[in-house]
Amino acid sequence: MLFARVSFPACFRRLLVAPVALLITGLGGGACQRVTAPSAAVSAPTGFEVKGQLSNAAAGTRLVLADGDAPAWRRLDSANTDAAGRFALRGQLAEPAVYTLLVGPEADPVPVALDNTARIVLTADATQPAASAQQSGTPEAQVLQRFQDILLRHRQRTQELIRQGEQRSGPWNDAWSERIVGTKELITQHPTSFVAAYATVDLSGYTREEALLDSLTNHFAAALPNSRYTLVLLGRQRARQTTAVGKPAPELSLPGPDGKPVALSSLRGRYVLVDFWASWCKPCRQENPAMVKLYQQYKPKGFEVYAVSLDDSRERWLKAIAADQLPWIQVSDLQGFRSPSAEVYDARAVPLTVLLDPQGRVVAKDLRGKQLEQKLAKLFP
Numbered sequence: 001m002l003f004a005r006v007s008f009p010a011c012f013r014r015l016l017v018a019p020v021a022l023l024i025t026g027l028g029g030g031a032c033q034r035v036t037a038p039s040a041a042v043s044a045p046t047g048f049e050v051k052g053q054l055s056n057a058a059a060g061t062r063l064v065l066a067d068g069d070a071p072a073w074r075r076l077d078s079a080n081t082d083a084a085g086r087f088a089l090r091g092q093l094a095e096p097a098v099y100t101l102l103v104g105p106e107a108d109p110v111p112v113a114l115d116n117t118a119r120i121v122l123t124a125d126a127t128q129p130a131a132s133a134q135q136s137g138t139p140e141a142q143v144l145q146r147f148q149d150i151l152l153r154h155r156q157r158t159q160e161l162i163r164q165g166e167q168r169s170g171p172w173n174d175a176w177s178e179r180i181v182g183t184k185e186l187i188t189q190h191p192t193s194f195v196a197a198y199a200t201v202d203l204s205g206y207t208r209e210e211a212l213l214d215s216l217t218n219h220f221a222a223a224l225p226n227s228r229y230t231l232v233l234l235g236r237q238r239a240r241q242t243t244a245v246g247k248p249a250p251e252l253s254l255p256g257p258d259g260k261p262v263a264l265s266s267l268r269g270r271y272v273l274v275d276f277w278a279s280w281c282k283p284c285r286q287e288n289p290a291m292v293k294l295y296q297q298y299k300p301k302g303f304e305v306y307a308v309s310l311d312d313s314r315e316r317w318l319k320a321i322a323a324d325q326l327p328w329i330q331v332s333d334l335q336g337f338r339s340p341s342a343e344v345y346d347a348r349a350v351p352l353t354v355l356l357d358p359q360g361r362v363v364a365k366d367l368r369g370k371q372l373e374q375k376l377a378k379l380f381p
Contacts, residue, residue, distance in 0.1 A: 052122035103129040113140040197229035205348040239346035254331035279320035
């Protein structure tokens with residue numbers, strides 16, 4: 001759920017966020033209190049229970065508690081509402097995690113924080129369950145509710161920007177900055193929560209502060225070593241290390257507009273900008289005119305661009321290339337963020353750039369605009 005294309009221009013831009021040291025400090029010392037296990041004399045529940053009520057729900061409205069990602073949901077339990085909209089779900093879980101409650105015929109997803117002792121009370125409006133859901137009953141449910149409130153505020157703000165037709169980057173940056181700062185504060189305040197690890201997975205899709213992400217990953221590797229979210233964070237950490245400055249860039253060989261594969265390694269001998277973008281990414285498109293000028297200036301000196309589109313529509317991809325008159329190498333497997341190329345380069349959001357030297361080693365990451373212009377001026381005096 002964290003890494004799919006969004007329907008608004010929520011492409012990543014470098015944001016001004018709280019210093020890394022503040023978050024790392026918050027994870028140390030007395031902040032890392034573990035929850036005391038129940039006494040052996042107390043008989044703890046041996047399975048979860050989610051009870052609740054949907055307003056504006058017809059009798060018999062279907063609810064399914066599931067694990068996994070769409071469309072490959074794994075059903076854990078299901079129920080139909082009664083005439084008053086009430087329902088109950090029960091079962092046992094393999095691990096504490098954030099599961100998904102699919103509500104109604106549209107199967108609108110509502111995240112629910114569960115372990116095998118959870119007794120959750122959940123209410124929602126059946127006409128907009130994801131936006132209206134309120135859950136309580138455990139500390140983890142309260143943390144998840146706060147995180148969902150952060151995401152809801154962000155969604156409302158970006159929808160308003162879309163409604164206004166906002167084209168300036170500043171308001172979009174502000175909206176993303178608010179989301180990232182709020183998420184970091186939540187993680188700091190709940191450092192042993194599996195919901196905080198879940199929120200860190202989300203955070204890793206929208207910030208490229210590698211020192212921060214490495215610190216959080218290492219923290220959860222110690223605090224929650226078996227959590228599914230820790231395993232995801234460790235995998236992303238390995239991907240970041242694969243493309244660290246000084247490392248040989250992973251090979252890519254993707255089809256161009258004519259269907260013929262173009263290997264990244266075929267461009268050895270030149271400085272190459274690997275540019276992850278998409279036709280729907282407004283910041284990517286807005287920067288293309290300046291990029292065309294840089295390309296025309298430095299291509300004769302040994303500069304090339306290898307543009308990897310994370311589109312899933314060939315028509316939209318080719319239309320954007322033509323509309324922006326992009327003269328450099330274009331490739332795509334049209335798998336969007338599911339593309340193996342996105343995975344190996346840890347491209348969780350766009351735009352993303354990786355600059356390679358003539359030997360194919362990583363020189364710099366995430367250079368755009370003025371930063372890229374200054375770097376090229378140094379490389380090609």
